[in-house]
Amino acid sequence: MISLTKGFDCSTPLTTKTAAAFVQDGYVFVARYLVPSGAKALTKTEANAISAAGLQLLSVFETTASRALGGRSAGLADGDTALQVAQSVGQPPGSAIYFAVDFDASSAQMSTVIEYIRAASEATPDYFTGVYGSYDVVEAVRTAGACSKFWQTYAWSRGEKSAYMNVYQYQNDVTLHGIGVDYDESYGNEGFWNTLAPAPYMIATADANKIIPFLAAGYEATTSDPARAEFHRLANELRKASNQPEE
Structure with a gap:
């Protein structure tokens, strides 16, 4: 039987108080945005507060929903930015950075999406690379071997679930503890991290x-x-x- 881990993602930064409230509700992880600036950006202070409360972090990079259509050049640039932000907030090497494909990518767009993810992976060699997206995105990116972690959203998936997903987003736009969240569950090897635990080991x-x-x-x-x-x-x-x- 698959063991499920309860989690959520949000664009609102967590405080020590809100992080503790989610832990009290049985949540194990929160996905937060690994972007350089803006209201949704994860900071080192927040990462420390989340870690101290007992939550695991899952990093996702997303500036605009369709950024992946920038292809290889966008992937290299975003990977480089994500790497710098990861280091600045204390994310240890050997954990994962997911790159978002936050739209209903068509079959005609998939090769560009794959090149984006592959380039982002090249730019973040010390981290596992993941993709967030629909069933079709997860399946296509995995088949292409562009990354090794997969976070599927129910959106645009038309009821399909990939057998390879590490994380599944199953409901959007819920208000809990005064902030907007999406519900997720995970199944292992997600690439979680926190600022208190030793860095996971990676082999070259x-x-x-x-x-x-x-x-x-x-x-x-x-x-x-x-x-x-x-x-x-x-x-x-x-x-x-x-x-x-x-x-």
């Missing part, structure tokens, strides 16, 4: 890819299904630890 992509062929050789050398499943699992663990999509 190049090192992981030197080890994976040895596991592949072991896979090919055995006819035991349990052994093959274990070699496959271990290879995917290395892929996850090095910010690569599973296979």
Whole structure:
């Protein structure tokens, strides 16, 4: 049975008091905006308050809803900005930064969206890269191998749910504790962080890819299904630890 973790996202900064109120309600994580300025921007002071209250953070970068249509150049620029903001607010390497595709992307636009996410990933090598978007966006970006974390919204998903999503946004525009929130749930390997916990460990992509062929050789050398499943699992663990999509 999948274990669900209760969370929310919001554009309103949390105070120590509001963060504590959400913890009292059983919330485990909050998604906040990793942008350089503006009313919705996460600050180091807020990150510390959220962490002290006992909530985990999930970082999302979004300036405008259709920013991903800027393609590769926009992805490189946004990745660079997200990297600087992550460092300034105390987000540890090895956690995740999600980049938003906050519109109903068409099949004709998907290649541009993929290039945006791939470029953002290139610009943030010390962090896992995720995408926020519809079912079609999540499926397309994962198939392309552009990132390794997936946050699906029910919006524009037409009832479909990806088997690969780490986080699912299932309701928008709710007022709770005096602020507007969206409800989310998560299923593991989300890339959470806080300013109190030690940084998660990452392995360099190049090192992981030197080890994976040895596991592949072991896979090919055995006819035991349990052994093959274990070699496959271990290879995917290395892929996850090095910010690569599973296979």
